[in-house]
Amino acid sequence: MSATLQTNILGIDFENPFLLASAPPTALIESIDIGLEMGWGGAVLKTITPDDLEMIEASPRYAVLRDKKDIIGLQNIELLSHKTIKYWCDGIKFLKQKYPHKVIIASLMAPVNKSAWQELVKTFNDTPADAFELNFSCPHGMPEKGIGMAIGTDEHISAEITKWVKEVAKKPVFVKLSPNVSNIASIASAVEEVGADGLAAINTVQGFMGFDLETLKPVLNVNGKTTYGGCSGAIVRPIGLRCVAQIRQASALPILGQGGISTWQDAVQYMLVGSDAVQVCTEVMLNGYKIIGPMLKGLKNYLEEKGFKDISELKDKAIPFISSHKDLPKTPLAYPQIDHTKCGRCGKCVSICMESEHQALQLNDGNIVVDKERCEGCGLCHLVCPAGAIK
Numbered sequence: 506m507s508a509t510l511q512t513n514i515l516g517i518d519f520e521n522p523f524l525l526a527s528a529p530p531t532a533l534i535e536s537i538d539i540g541l542e543m544g545w546g547g548a549v550l551k552t553i554t555p556d557d558l559e560m561i562e563a564s565p566r567y568a569v570l571r572d573k574k575d576i577i578g579l580q581n582i583e584l585l586s587h588k589t590i591k592y593w594c595d596g597i598k599f600l601k602q603k604y605p606h607k608v609i610i611a612s613l614m615a616p617v618n619k620s621a622w623q624e625l626v627k628t629f630n631d632t633p634a635d636a637f638e639l640n641f642s643c644p645h646g647m648p649e650k651g652i653g654m655a656i657g658t659d660e661h662i663s664a665e666i667t668k669w670v671k672e673v674a675k676k677p678v679f680v681k682l683s684p685n686v687s688n689i690a691s692i693a694s695a696v697e698e699v700g701a702d703g704l705a706a707i708n709t710v711q712g713f714m715g716f717d718l719e720t721l722k723p724v725l726n727v728n729g730k731t732t733y734g735g736c737s738g739a740i741v742r743p744i745g746l747r748c749v750a751q752i753r754q755a756s757a758l759p760i761l762g763q764g765g766i767s768t769w770q771d772a773v774q775y776m777l778v779g780s781d782a783v784q785v786c787t788e789v790m791l792n793g794y795k796i797i798g799p800m801l802k803g804l805k806n807y808l809e810e811k812g813f814k815d816i817s818e819l820k821d822k823a824i825p826f827i828s829s830h831k832d833l834p835k836t837p838l839a840y841p842q843i844d845h846t847k848c849g850r851c852g853k854c855v856s857i858c859m860e861s862e863h864q865a866l867q868l869n870d871g872n873i874v875v876d877k878e879r880c881e882g883c884g885l886c887h888l889v890c891p892a893g894a895i896k
């Protein structure tokens with residue numbers, strides 16, 4: 506069966522569900538042009554602000570977390586677009602003329618002031634952009650000015666601004682939410698109640714990459730000082746999936762899911778918890794626009810292998826499985842079954858079980874033996890076994 510990657514969200518046709526997220530890969534029209542040419546389904550522009558909002562960057566502005574050599578996470582302290590409103594209005598017109606079938610979303614942010622937000626929206630109403638994304642979620646620099654995450658962590662201000670925008674917007678309005686809140690679903694519900702058309706999540710997770718132990722200087726060292734930043738990439742994916750699932754449990758609005766997507770498999774995970782399309786930033790910053798090729802091919806093959814006609818057959822499928830802890834069936838216990846043909850007798854499971862609560866595994870005459878009186882079926886032995894010998 507042949508599958509299509511095309512989808513439709515709020516009446517907007519997407520040739521595929523992969524969008525470039527609002528970030529450095531969407532900061533210049535010339536580079537967005539290359540990304541769209543290479544196959545991305547669309548782009549959310551680097552966040553646009555009123556021209557008089559000061560945007561002075563720090564240098565350097567990135568730090569990374571590595572697993573041995575591989576980068577598994579990024580911390581950034583970058584601000585918003587440095588380009589003028591005119592640059593973006595002309596750029597959107599150019600991109601939509603060249604790529605009428607690609608989706609262009611204008612990401613917007615303004616001071617907490619009705620006329621500032623409404624003026625910005627009215628200006629972009631007159632462009633061929635397909636939709637707006639309201640950035641209520643940048644965690645650094647902007648909150649110090651009372652905007653960015655300072656908006657998205659307060660449901661009343663989030664709702665108020667969404668209302669102002671909806672009064673004048675002539676395009677669908679997505680609200681981009683912050684994961685740096687105790688209850689993301691309540692913010693989602695607050696903006697939904699006042700008319701948001703869709704949601705985007707997550708923006709970066711506020712974090713801190715630490716200090717260099719040799720120099721005792723911050724890893725992200727800006728002339729001797731540092732600050733908290735926004736973390737992204739693989740390290741935030743579990744947080745993003747949790748946030749999107751919680752939003753989906755509270756709201757039926759379309760969701761543009763993002764946070765640590767680097768493969769088509771990651772994108773499928775986001776669709777299963779409720780995303781209607783996905784956005785990617787850090788993986789593009791680390792490996793370039795070309796990652797779209799394997800993503801498109803991998804997702805299409807997967808849909809065809811599963812006999813699915815399109816991504817609607819993936820959407821929300823994980824939600825019925827996600828419940829509260831009190832509703833989990835507590836029995837039967839998942840006792841470990843040891844495959845002694847695979848077991849290397851390294852003793853790792855025994856020592857881990859000895860030191861991590863249960864003391865239920867023993868090495869007896871060269872075989873691992875499970876004491877069912879002590880075992881609580883936690884599953885840690887299965888996860889740490891280097892031979893894959895414990896089920």
Ligand SMILES: Cc1cc2nc3c(=O)[nH]c(=O)nc-3n(C[C@H](O)[C@H](O)[C@H](O)COP(=O)(O)O)c2cc1C
Nearest residue numbers: 526527528552581707708737738764765785786787
């Ligand atoms: C350097 C950098 C700059 C970013 N700038 C913006 C921005 O201007 N507006 C915005 O809404 N999100 C911005 N983001 C957040 C990304 O759009 C995205 O939501 C986040 O990084 C999670 O996705 P990822 O793990 O694929 O990077 C930025 C992220 C990074 C790393």
